[in-house]
Amino acid sequence: MPELPEVESVARQLRPRMVGRRITAVWWDPQSRFTDIGEAAGRDVSELRRRGKYMLALLQADGRVDLELVMHLGMTGAFRFRGDGWVPDVYVRATLTLDDAILDFRDVRRFGRLTVVPAGDYATIATLAHLGPEPLGPQFQPDQFHAALARSRMSVKAQLLSQRPVAGVGNIYADEALWRARINPRARRIGRERAARLWEAIRAVLREAIEREGTTFRDYQMINGESGRNATFLVAYGQYGRPCPRCGETLRRILVAGRGTTYCPRCQRS
DNA sequence: CTAACTACCTGAACGC
């Protein structure tokens, strides 16, 4: 379940090996739900950005950026360069041939997506088009975050997962941040003070996870095939049945927005 | 429009 820290770690490794290269050919599994990425062929990658859980490769032809390759890892997506101890297997769903390397996109569960859009035009990708601010960027501010949460009547966890109040938070870091901020995942009205606490918790949890290059349970790998080191630091996500490290109460597992959710019934009361 | 629900996908874990 790659979320912002995992995608950031992948982007950091991908960037130096993609930017400045020409995509000479592309292949994708016709059975995948990828839209056509054929337009990427023959273009140069001028920049690799990350927005939330998306990676965006700016593509230029004749020195002008006109297209964008949008990449999402979904649940099990990973990029690997041929060589590097990596040999392609049956789960490779797309291949980008660069002028000096071959890059495979491997995705066991096929939840990942690659698609080419006109530069900056995300009309066909609703989540990206309505994506909230970067949690570690200057646009993400406590008051604005409070106002964004107040605009919806969904539970706070469902809102985080929607990517609208803030970009890049998924199931793992939502549970971690809500635990840290002592907010019940089902809470629907979040006051200014608690919004500010959650704002801080999201930033802290993501910053720490990025330092450890993400959380690996099973599938997430970086370009070099290595795992992230954050899994052993998780306090809430998947820790149900264990005592809360803060108050000792047994952490409970519930379903929120259709997702497994772990929280502390004592210190995350409301 | 909003919010809730479901499908997608496949290996791992579980139950008998």
Place this chain on the structure above:
DNA sequence: TGCGTTCAGGTAGTTA
């Protein structure tokens, strides 16, 4: 040991 069932979860599409 073997086989069937359930679970995980980000997003898109559908429904109310």
